[in-house]
Amino acid sequence: MRLSALNKLVLRDLVRVRGALVTSGFGIMAGTAALVFFLALGLGVRGVLLGEVFPIDQVELEPPKGSSFGQLASFALGGGAKAPRIEKDEIEALEASPFVAGVYPKLQFSFPASARGGKELLGRDLNTGEMIADGIDPALVGEVGDLPFRDPLEACEGSGGCQRCATTKECKAPQYCEARQNEKGFCVDPVPAVVSRYIIELFDKSIAPAHGYPQIGEKLLSRAEGMVFKMWIGESYLGQAKQGTPRWVHARVVGISDRAIDIGITMPIQTVRRWNVEFSGDGAGDAYSSVMVKVAEKDKVGEVVELADELGLTPKDTRARDVSVLLSGVMALLALVAGIILIVSASNIAYTFRVLVNDRRREIALYRALGATGGDMMKWLLALALTVGMVGGAMGVLVAWALSLGADRLGATRLPDFPFKPETFFDFPPWLVLGALGFAALFSLLGALGPARRAGKVDPAAALAALQ
Amino acid sequence: MTVEPAEVVVRATDIVKRYGDGKATKVAVDHVSLDVEAGEFLAILGPSGCGKSTLLGILGCLDRTFEGKLSLFEQDVRAMRDAELARLRGARIGFVFQAFHLLGHVDARENVLAPTLFVRERPDETKLRKRADDLLDEVGLGGRGDDMPSTMSGGERQRLAVARALLLEPELLLCDEPTGNLDLETGRSVTELFTRLHEERGLTIVAVTHEEQLAQAASRIIRLAAGKVVEEE
Numbered sequence: 001m002r003l004s005a006l007n008k009l010v011l012r013d014l015v016r017v018r019g020a021l022v023t024s025g026f027g028i029m030a031g032t033a034a035l036v037f038f039l040a041l042g043l044g045v046r047g048v049l050l051g052e053v054f055p056i057d058q059v060e061l062e063p064p065k066g067s068s069f070g071q072l073a074s075f076a077l078g079g080g081a082k083a084p085r086i087e088k089d090e091i092e093a094l095e096a097s098p099f100v101a102g103v104y105p106k107l108q109f110s111f112p113a114s115a116r117g118g119k120e121l122l123g124r125d126l127n128t129g130e131m132i133a134d135g136i137d138p139a140l141v142g143e144v145g146d147l148p149f150r151d152p153l154e155a156c157e158g159s160g161g162c163q164r165c166a167t168t169k170e171c172k173a174p175q176y177c178e179a180r181q182n183e184k185g186f187c188v189d190p191v192p193a194v195v196s197r198y199i200i201e202l203f204d205k206s207i208a209p210a211h212g213y214p215q216i217g218e219k220l221l222s223r224a225e226g227m228v229f230k231m232w233i234g235e236s237y238l239g240q241a242k243q244g245t246p247r248w249v250h251a252r253v254v255g256i257s258d259r260a261i262d263i264g265i266t267m268p269i270q271t272v273r274r275w276n277v278e279f280s281g282d283g284a285g286d287a288y289s290s291v292m293v294k295v296a297e298k299d300k301v302g303e304v305v306e307l308a309d310e311l312g313l314t315p316k317d318t319r320a321r322d323v324s325v326l327l328s329g330v331m332a333l334l335a336l337v338a339g340i341i342l343i344v345s346a347s348n349i350a351y352t353f354r355v356l357v358n359d360r361r362r363e364i365a366l367y368r369a370l371g372a373t374g375g376d377m378m379k380w381l382l383a384l385a386l387t388v389g390m391v392g393g394a395m396g397v398l399v400a401w402a403l404s405l406g407a408d409r410l411g412a413t414r415l416p417d418f419p420f421k422p423e424t425f426f427d428f429p430p431w432l433v434l435g436a437l438g439f440a441a442l443f444s445l446l447g448a449l450g451p452a453r454r455a456g457k458v459d460p461a462a463a464l465a466a467l468q
Numbered sequence: 469m470t471v472e473p474a475e476v477v478v479r480a481t482d483i484v485k486r487y488g489d490g491k492a493t494k495v496a497v498d499h500v501s502l503d504v505e506a507g508e509f510l511a512i513l514g515p516s517g518c519g520k521s522t523l524l525g526i527l528g529c530l531d532r533t534f535e536g537k538l539s540l541f542e543q544d545v546r547a548m549r550d551a552e553l554a555r556l557r558g559a560r561i562g563f564v565f566q567a568f569h570l571l572g573h574v575d576a577r578e579n580v581l582a583p584t585l586f587v588r589e590r591p592d593e594t595k596l597r598k599r600a601d602d603l604l605d606e607v608g609l610g611g612r613g614d615d616m617p618s619t620m621s622g623g624e625r626q627r628l629a630v631a632r633a634l635l636l637e638p639e640l641l642l643c644d645e646p647t648g649n650l651d652l653e654t655g656r657s658v659t660e661l662f663t664r665l666h667e668e669r670g671l672t673i674v675a676v677t678h679e680e681q682l683a684q685a686a687s688r689i690i691r692l693a694a695g696k697v698v699e700e701e
Contacts, residue, residue, distance in 0.1 A: 369528070
């Protein structure tokens with residue numbers, strides 16, 4: 001049967017039995033709309049959670065928690081507690097794995113510190129009684145803005161060198177004197193630091209409104225010179241380092257990075273190593289507190305975690321995996337609901353088409369007499385079902401999209417601001433739209449398959465004779 | 469491509485058609501053998517229920533559940549697949565039914581054009597529409613192409629069905645009680661139409677009927693009773 005002839009028969013039917021077909025198509029539309037709406041919502045929320053809140057393309061590994069007192073506990077003990085360690089051979093084993101795209105060791109402060117600053121942005125200085133900080137390989141952070149993310153002492157190497165100093169007064173702002181107490185040092189730029197989007201969101205959405213501070217997220221990103229603050233290293237409210245003399249250093253937030261720790265600041269690992277040695281001894285600088293592993297492919301996180309387990313390392317944060325599992329479960333449940341609607345729609349189509357075939361036995365028999373094969377009659381019915389499915393499916397996608405716009409509008413106007421509140425809660429990737437249309441077509445075809453087979457088997461002689 | 473008509477268009481040998489199982493079995497066609505030559509007008513005459521419509525269904529390849537041997541245009545029907553039979557029906561056989569079996573949802577012209585839906589090769593639409601109008605002219609329905617079948621009388625509907633049957637220039641026209649639903653006068657005009665088609669076109673016609681008037685227009689008559697051939701003239 002030619003496509004043009006099939007098209008002609010289907011178009012005639014769309015006019016002839018539009019009432020029944022609209023009813024059938026409505027079910028498909030409702031099922032598809034539910035499927036697309038729920039999946040787009042799940043994908044949108046998943047994108048925000050796993051893309052911004054808990055990135056899943058990286059996993060941070062650390063020694064088992066039992067072997068560490070934790071950073072704050074360590075400070076409470078005057079920095080005397082033995083820091084958790086990851087040795088170089090473990091780093092090399094991770095680097096050799098085909099599932100790993102990159103390994104970036106991290107080193108926590110092994111000494112207490114506090115900080116003060118922010119007046120230029122907030123109107124008055126903020127104090128933090130404890131400063132939590134990590135050191136990280138600058139290669140992992142990459143470009144975060146116009147200012148370099150590297151140990152400021154690196155600038156003193158080579159031919160140019162840096163000005164020698166004993167106190168910061170001898171340096172030209174914003175430089176400060178990086179020197180141990182009673183020793184000569186160098187005038188260097190503030191130590192660059194990056195922060196997480198999470199902490200900025202937390203500040204902007206929770207702390208700033210409570211204390212009347214302005215939001216800083218956008219400003220921080222747009223300020224080329226960064227926000228400079230002072231850190232008191234070697235001592236905090238909780239205690240003092242086991243060795244060394246506390247002193248002031250200067251730091252500068254140069255940008256936001258996915259590689260930064262959630263709460264605290266992240267600095268070049270070379271700087272942290274130097275300070276750890278200063279306040280905790282030589283042993284605090286030659287091993288790592290954790291390691292950030294970039295996974296080659298997102299679905300290979302499991303293999304990386306298995307390898308880490310063999311090395312005696314555990315994921316620091318399983319929230320991404322937990323959230324992923326939870327979201328997958330919720331999406332599967334909602335998709336199941338939509339699937340049930342589609343199955344009901346398919347049974348509705350089956351009923352409609354069964355009635356259609358019964359009503360048209362004479363017409364089918366006539367077509368057989370005029371040269372149609374049983375297969376032609378099947379194709380006719382299936383093409384009609386496919387049209388109903390595709391039109392119903394397309395309408396369903398449009399309805400889901402319209403509902404998502406409404407939901408986003410409600411979300412924007414009725415929901416209070418919260419960290420990582422997205423502009424849209426929905427994601428409509430092309431595969432979702434095409435897949436939904438495919439499902440709509442599939443369920444329509446499944447519904448019509450039985451009646452179409454009956455149409456193909458109509459006995460023309462009996463059908464024509466019965467109506468003589 | 470013009471297909472030369474075969475010498476013997478239909479050759480049915482010892483055809484038997486049974487309905488039902490076991491003791492309830494009813495023999496509708498009982499060992500019927502007949503030949504139809506090209507250009508012949510054969511009337512199969514008999515009372516209602518004698519099996520003539522069943523026999524016509526078999527001859528038109530609409531019913532394949534029979535015993536015996538049947539060849540159409542020198543091809544063994546029993547050896548042909550469904551698609552081949554459908555092609556044979558569409559290209560070389562035209563059907564006219566007692567109940568007309570028109571498509572009520574399209575106009576007269578589209579009814580005439582209905583067989584083109586199942587032609588494999590893409591037809592020349594303009595040429596076919598002209599041919600449909602010519603055929604409507606020929607059967608006395610000139611200018612009625614846009615009318616719906618529901619607006620036509622019984623005689624007009626049957627003429628429309630004849631025009632549909634002739635669209636693809638079949639070599640064999642099978643008519644099942646073509647005047648059965650028509651009044652005497654209308655039946656006579658339809659009979660004259662068949663006579664003209666037979667004489668002017670040399671069309672091979674097999675018509676089953678219980679009406680003497682139509683049978684008398686045929687070149688040969690076979691009388692059927694209780695599924696058996698009882699007389700041939």
